[in-house]
Amino acid sequence: MRKGILGAVAVAALALVMAACGGPDLPDDATGEQIYVQMCARCHGPDLRGGTGVALVGEGATSIDKPERYFVQSIYAGIGRMPSFRRTLSDDQILRVARYIMQQQGR
Ligand code: HEC
Numbered sequence: 001m002r003k004g005i006l007g008a009v010a011v012a013a014l015a016l017v018m019a020a021c022g023g024p025d026l027p028d029d030a031t032g033e034q035i036y037v038q039m040c041a042r043c044h045g046p047d048l049r050g051g052t053g054v055a056l057v058g059e060g061a062t063s064i065d066k067p068e069r070y071f072v073q074s075i076y077a078g079i080g081r082m083p084s085f086r087r088t089l090s091d092d093q094i095l096r097v098a099r100y101i102m103q104q105q106g107r
Contacts, residue, residue: 031096053082063101
């Protein structure tokens with residue numbers, strides 16, 4: 001009985017650690033595109049043109065002339081109704097997905 005509880009606690013702790021590292025599906029060295037598809041596309045759309053979240057490219061995209069630090073800050077801390085990714089993505093992964101979006105914006 002006691003052992004069962006300890007085992008459950010160990011599994012829960014491991015799950016937490018894995019969640020903190022971005023989950024088992026997202027390798028540390030994932031490209032900006034891979035990160036976008038897994039973490040962002042459900043709100044910003046597979047083509048970055050928006051959905052629940054705002055458009056990041058094309059008509060209506062207001063971030064088109066924003067600096068890199070604006071993207072990093074928005075993803076790190078969250079912005080408006082968008083959640084923070086500070087616990088699910090590493091600083092490096094945030095920078096990579098920020099650069100991926102800027103690249104898709106043609107810069
Ligand atoms: C749960 C839905 C959701 C997810 C997931 C999400 N976003 Fe957002 N995002 C939003 C919403 C909503 C806004 C608009 C925020 C506001 O200003 O109210 C936004 C805004 C942004 C902005 C600022 C856009 C602008 O025009 O100023 C950027 C950049 C951004 N998201 C990038 C990302 C990236 C990169 C990811 C994945 C790591 C991501 N988002 C995941 C919903 C989401």
